[in-house]
């Protein structure tokens with residue numbers, strides 16, 4: 001057999017949320033609710049839909065390699081230079097490009113103990129060493145992460161808000177951390193859920209970008225803009241780093257439909273604000289319901305919630321799958337009795353709560369019988 005590089009044997013296959021189509025086939029169910037991958041349950045902008053239709057005739061032609069029209073529009077909105085933006089096939093691709101471009105074998109990369117798994121995987125692929133720092137109260141322990149930085153450290157990832165916990169790091173602590181990270185260590189702020197964060201404790205990092213040439217901010221069109229399937233996200237960073245990454249990226253990494261849909265989405269703030277507002281209502285409903293059920297949960301600043309159901313996560317997951325509801329079991333992420341649920345439409349949130357309640361009642365009566 002042809003052997004892969006040794007690093008490939010060290011990584012596990014990515015396990016995505018179960019696709020709706022797969023569950024339909026397996027269980028013969030007609031109505032499936034997917035609350036597993038933090039997608040936007042309210043769809044995407046009708047303006048993006050029109051733009052995609054109009055762009056279809058251009059499909060025979062390669063897209064522009066730097067998405068200049070989109071870069072210009074986004075740069076105006078964010079008040080950065082277009083040369084400080086690099087688009088990727090999802091922000092996933094920017095993470096991969098960063099590790100591909102900057103990690104030498106043996107370089108250390110500091111990250112939270114429970115965070116977005118693609119950091120660790122990509123670091124291992126490049127022969128780097130992931131340094132996972134234990135979480136404190138469900139969020140990044142910035143003091144411990146700072147202590148973990150040494151002469152071998154190349155990158156620090158801070159996922160804010162964090163996936164899978166939904167938590168943010170406190171504003172002043174993060175500001176102080178950004179000031180302290182040495183200038184030859186890259187600090188990647190993954191802000192995939194930026195638009196949902198509404199806490200006064202959430203730090204706006206963008207104004208700090210120009211003074212911190214080692215900082216990269218990651219954002220995406222996959223979440224609040226609802227364009228997950230088109231694959232488009234971006235990194236904001238100094239122009240030197242953009243130049244490095246452009247040498248490494250595939251020339252046509254962001255397709256035409258993604259570029260045009262992202263651009264049209266930026267013209268439709270109404271859709272974005274409506275999604276944020278509906279998400280907030282769903283968050284309040286789920287938090288209240290968990291409170292009534294005496295379940296504890298991490299305070300979320302995203303479109304998902306991690307809740308402790310005090311039962312084995314695999315069992316809850318299986319029970320909900322049989323009811324046509326897909327969530328993420330926490331045992332895969334180091335929380336054996338927690339589940340991560342994406343905030344859905346109100347009717348879906350209600351169906352989820354009813355099913356969870358019936359699971360917990362069934363288990364309670366089983367305990368009483370035994």
Ligand SMILES: Cc1ncc(COP(=O)(O)O)c(C=O)c1O
Nearest residue numbers: 090091092116163192220222233
């Ligand atoms: C924290 C975080 N970063 C990055 C991503 C990647 O998103 P995308 O590649 O769709 O932009 C996700 C997706 O779930 C995420 O949760």
